[in-house]
Amino acid sequence: MAKNRNPAPKTRYMLPKHLRRLEAESIEIMRDVVAEFKRPVMLYSIGKDSSVMLHIALKAFYPAKLPFPLLHVDTTWKFREMIGFRDATARRLGLDLIVHVNKDGIARGINPIDSGSALHTQVMKTDALKQALDLHGFDAAFGGARRDEERSRAKERILSLRSAGHVWDPRNQRPELWSLFNTRIRQGETMRVFAMSNWTELEVWEYIMFEKIPVVPLYFAKQRPIVHRNGAMIMVDDERLPLNCDETPEMRMIRFRTLGCYPLSGAIESDATSIEGIVAEMQTATVSERQGRLIDTDEAASMEKKKREGYF
Amino acid sequence: MFTKPTTLPASARSKDQLRFITCGSVDDGKSTLIGRLLHDSKMIYHDQITALERDSIKYGSTGNNIDFALLVDGLEAEREQGITIDVAYRFFTTPRRSFMVADTPGHEQYTRNMATGASQAQLAVILIDARKGVMVQTRRHSFICALLGIRHIVLAVNKIDLVAYDKECFDRIARDYLAFAAGLGFTSIVPIPISARYGDNVVDRSARANWYHGPCLLEYLESIDIQSGTPNQAFRFPVQWVNRPNPDFRGYAGTVASGKISAGDEIIVAASGRTTRVKRIVTQAGDLGGAEAGDAVTITLEDEIDIGRGDILSRLDDRPKIADQFAAYVIWMDEEPLAPGRNYVLRIGSQTISGSITEIRHRIDVNTGEHLAAGMVSFNEIAFCNVATTMPAVFDPYDVNRKTGSFIFIDRYTNRTAGAGMIAFPLRRATNITRQVLSVGRRERAALKNQKPCVIWFTGLSGAGKSAIADLVDQKLFAMSRHTMLLDGDNLRHGLSADLGFSLADRAENIRRIGEVAKLMADSGLIVICSFISPTRAERDRVRILVGKEEFIEVFVDTPIEECARRDPKGLYSKVKSRKIKNFTGIHAPYEAPATPDIHLRTMEQTLEHSAKAVVDVLMARSILDG
Numbered sequence: 045m046a047k048n049r050n051p052a053p054k055t056r057y058m059l060p061k062h063l064r065r066l067e068a069e070s071i072e073i074m075r076d077v078v079a080e081f082k083r084p085v086m087l088y089s090i091g092k093d094s095s096v097m098l099h100i101a102l103k104a105f106y107p108a109k110l111p112f113p114l115l116h117v118d119t120t121w122k123f124r125e126m127i128g129f130r131d132a133t134a135r136r137l138g139l140d141l142i143v144h145v146n147k148d149g150i151a152r153g154i155n156p157i158d159s160g161s162a163l164h165t166q167v168m169k170t171d172a173l174k175q176a177l178d179l180h181g182f183d184a185a186f187g188g189a190r191r192d193e194e195r196s197r198a199k200e201r202i203l204s205l206r207s208a209g210h211v212w213d214p215r216n217q218r219p220e221l222w223s224l225f226n227t228r229i230r231q232g233e234t235m236r237v238f239a240m241s242n243w244t245e246l247e248v249w250e251y252i253m254f255e256k257i258p259v260v261p262l263y264f265a266k267q268r269p270i271v272h273r274n275g276a277m278i279m280v281d282d283e284r285l286p287l288n289c290d291e292t293p294e295m296r297m298i299r300f301r302t303l304g305c306y307p308l309s310g311a312i313e314s315d316a317t318s319i320e321g322i323v324a325e326m327q328t329a330t331v332s333e334r335q336g337r338l339i340d341t342d343e344a345a346s347m348e349k350k351k352r353e354g355y356f
Numbered sequence: 357m358f359t360k361p362t363t364l365p366a367s368a369r370s371k372d373q374l375r376f377i378t379c380g381s382v383d384d385g386k387s388t389l390i391g392r393l394l395h396d397s398k399m400i401y402h403d404q405i406t407a408l409e410r411d412s413i414k415y416g417s418t419g420n421n422i423d424f425a426l427l428v429d430g431l432e433a434e435r436e437q438g439i440t441i442d443v444a445y446r447f448f449t450t451p452r453r454s455f456m457v458a459d460t461p462g463h464e465q466y467t468r469n470m471a472t473g474a475s476q477a478q479l480a481v482i483l484i485d486a487r488k489g490v491m492v493q494t495r496r497h498s499f500i501c502a503l504l505g506i507r508h509i510v511l512a513v514n515k516i517d518l519v520a521y522d523k524e525c526f527d528r529i530a531r532d533y534l535a536f537a538a539g540l541g542f543t544s545i546v547p548i549p550i551s552a553r554y555g556d557n558v559v560d561r562s563a564r565a566n567w568y569h570g571p572c573l574l575e576y577l578e579s580i581d582i583q584s585g586t587p588n589q590a591f592r593f594p595v596q597w598v599n600r601p602n603p604d605f606r607g608y609a610g611t612v613a614s615g616k617i618s619a620g621d622e623i624i625v626a627a628s629g630r631t632t633r634v635k636r637i638v639t640q641a642g643d644l645g646g647a648e649a650g651d652a653v654t655i656t657l658e659d660e661i662d663i664g665r666g667d668i669l670s671r672l673d674d675r676p677k678i679a680d681q682f683a684a685y686v687i688w689m690d691e692e693p694l695a696p697g698r699n700y701v702l703r704i705g706s707q708t709i710s711g712s713i714t715e716i717r718h719r720i721d722v723n724t725g726e727h728l729a730a731g732m733v734s735f736n737e738i739a740f741c742n743v744a745t746t747m748p749a750v751f752d753p754y755d756v757n758r759k760t761g762s763f764i765f766i767d768r769y770t771n772r773t774a775g776a777g778m779i780a781f782p783l784r785r786a787t788n789i790t791r792q793v794l795s796v797g798r799r800e801r802a803a804l805k806n807q808k809p810c811v812i813w814f815t816g817l818s819g820a821g822k823s824a825i826a827d828l829v830d831q832k833l834f835a836m837s838r839h840t841m842l843l844d845g846d847n848l849r850h851g852l853s854a855d856l857g858f859s860l861a862d863r864a865e866n867i868r869r870i871g872e873v874a875k876l877m878a879d880s881g882l883i884v885i886c887s888f889i890s891p892t893r894a895e896r897d898r899v900r901i902l903v904g905k906e907e908f909i910e911v912f913v914d915t916p917i918e919e920c921a922r923r924d925p926k927g928l929y930s931k932v933k934s935r936k937i938k939n940f941t942g943i944h945a946p947y948e949a950p951a952t953p954d955i956h957l958r959t960m961e962q963t964l965e966h967s968a969k970a971v972v973d974v975l976m977a978r979s980i981l982d983g
């Protein structure tokens with residue numbers, strides 16, 4: 045279904061230096077992890093960052109195939125176009141893709157609408173990820189998070205240690221100097237690897253443009269059916285989204301800056317139908333990327349609160 | 357080499373990246389400067405500014421003006437919640453460059469954090485409060501920057517508004533700094549008068565300091581040439597990963613650390629001395645004719661030679677150093693101090709090697725640059741040391757090559773990154789001492805004695821019965837015509853370790869010596885019986901690793917301390933009671949019982965004779981005594 049019609053520039057340009065450097069840095073990190081860990085995995089969330097991370101990984105290990113599988117933690121509430129894109133990508137590239145769903149969560153009827161975003165995210169994303177990592181015995185997991193995403197990420201390590209049980213101890217982070225990573229872990233411990241830590245949102249899009257990387261069409265503006273919820277525009281992606289009797293979905297020219305579970309992803313009005321359009325729009329963007337993420341709002345508020353308590 | 361496409365957005369044209377660090381104490385306005393740079397380069401979004409305006413009025417210190425420090429100071433608050441704040445990375449971009457700023461707040465751990473941030477940086481912005489001038493902190497920041505190899509300094513003389521934009525004041529500070537920094541080896545030092553709070557000379561030129569004709573800060577950061585010189589560096593290619601997708605392809609994946617290489621060039625593998633030519637430089641986008649510093653590529657070679665992760669490829673006429681001893685500057689980052697003799701995992705480029713400090717030449721006072729004598733190196737201290745590795749390392753001096761001259765220390769037991777090192781030079785001794793390959797090995801020696809060598813390590817409290825049981829075991833083995841040697845704590849302290857006391861560092865050294873001696877004896881085919889309190893798991897583990905897991909048998913002589921004190925064979929417990937001895941294991945200092953000893957002897961439940969027999973039984977069961 046999701047045919048990758050990527051509206052990319054016709055001429056192929058050589059990568060600008062800053063992108064080449066970021067790409068090389070990410071490749072170096074990935075190769076190091078593959079050389080040092082027994083069983084790495086790449087967390088694949090289908091979004092633009094995952095697309096870039098996958099693209100770079102294919103370069104890092106060429107001509108060998110990817111020396112690790114991809115893992116998608118499926119909450120069962122992703123946009124349909126995301127799942128279509130995921131499966132098409134796996135087929136096109138011949139990837140070893142593991143899809144994990146928290147069966148227990150499904151059995152308990154957890155969903156983003158009735159359970160609330162926090163519980164849904166905890167059970168269907170966080171717990172599901174831990175299950176999958178334990179189940180397959182992965183000792184290192186690549187993730188596409190970037191330091192520019194939010195303030196608390198700014199100090200995240202590239203190689204971030206998790207104790208047995210996947211607990212992060214921010215007081216016990218290893219200093220990272222040069223590109224000399226400490227890859228030693230004990231039995232039961234695992235490593236999260238953020239190979240794209242030093243990329244910014246703009247650079248991700250610039251890179252997608254230069255490298256003509258296919259991305260989910262939801263990033264491009266199109267007339268789509270939406271309803272307004274809590275000040276955000278939510279796309280009516282399937283019949284599971286309950287509509288109030290006075291609510292009729294309206295068609296708007298929208299796109300998404302970040303993708304997740306559709307009932308939790310706020311759209312933006314846009315007429316950027318190409319990657320150039322997105323890059324241009326980004327130059328003049330006036331709100332931050334994560335503003336469209338409804339799951340962040342509880343967190344952000346509590347972060348803010350803590351911050352204030354810290355001030356006084 | 358890069359042609360400017362005209363259809364692309366300005367941001368995506370031939371842009372490069374600059375990574376820099378900002379150094380300054382809290383009051384120097386560092387947070388305000390970073391906030392100002394982010395804001396004035398439009399990296400702060402509308403929702404964030406709205407929040408900032410609201411917060412500034414509520415919490416800020418700038419009246420009704422926006423307090424830019426609030427943008428980045430969230431970190432300080434988190435510290436108070438118990439989260440260790442060290443280095444935060446921030447990003448902003450202009451049409452000409454993208455920037456990554458290492459922001460290192462904090463005071464107590466400043467050395468560690470600054471070193472971490474500086475290790476990635478090409479330039480440092482050192483802030484000075486115009487009212488205060490060059491201070492002790494300024495010296496410290498500059499020293500660490502120089503040590504970490506930063507060659508470009510911007511001296512941001514901040515709060516110039518508070519000295520009424522006085523040219524004299526600025527000139528004096530610039531003069532003072534240049535005089536002080538003359539010996540630090542910086543390539544460029546550019547002083548700029550700024551006011552982070554009001555934006556003077558940060559992004560826009562100051563009308564109020566109209567006597568200043570140089571560039572404003574952002575303009576300078578956008579234009580400084582930081583690459584010059586690098587293309588002429590020697591070619592270094594550390595192999596990260598061997599790419600073998602099928603029997604027909606064998607490629608060496610890595611990032612060119614320095615210099616450049618072309619297909620067809622002759623190269624040498626530094627450690628083995630084997631030479632060959634570069635066949636292809638492979639990337640997914642197609643083979644390249646050449647690659648240069650920073651390029652991540654996969655190299656294939658004309659000849660099949662044995663190369664693995666950690667090897668470094670170079671040109672024949674400009675090779676890296678190879679040595680198992682070298683001098684290095686060390687920045688210590690662990691709560692447990694660096695003690696000479698203790699074994700660490702060293703990561704040098706993609707090489708992972710065992711190593712230890714053989715000598716602390718001197719410690720360096722970061723504030724004054726003064727050299728001090730030191731027996732150990734504590735958290736956040738810097739020292740100049742001799743390092744020995746168990747196999748030769750391939751490297752360059754750090755001031756020649758940051759990529760191949762840097763290393764980290766990893767604590768074997770906690771896996772923490774315990775320190776960072778910058779190699780100064782190889783030690784000459786190393787080149788003259790080559791490990792002698794012995795024709796008669798340990799296997800031959802042991803076979804002659806009709807036994808398997810091992811180290812039997814008795815640990816337990818003073819008075820637990822270690823020495824007595826060890827002696828009985830020795831007698832039994834002797835009676836069985838086995839070749840043994842008994843090493844006892846007190847006896848060795850009279851000779852081999854007579855020069856050592858009981859400090860942390862001395863204890864570590866003592867155990868290191870005993871471990872080495874035990875290993876030599878085991879190598880000669882002996883069954884070595886050792887009896888030492890050895891109270892910490894870490895020190896016993898060190899010997900275990902040195903000797904080899906299979907040949908190390910840990911015997912825990914388990915006697916409750918009350919019973920030890922009652923027996924008191926050496927009268928030590930009564931001396932402790934009368935306070936004649938301090939630092940006594942089990943009383944003042946902890947004894948860490950082995951979690952899973954190979955043999956656990958509970959002396960309250962069995963006689964010495966039974967205990968000794970239990971040990972011999974285990975030796976038999978493990979076929980140690982088989983011929």
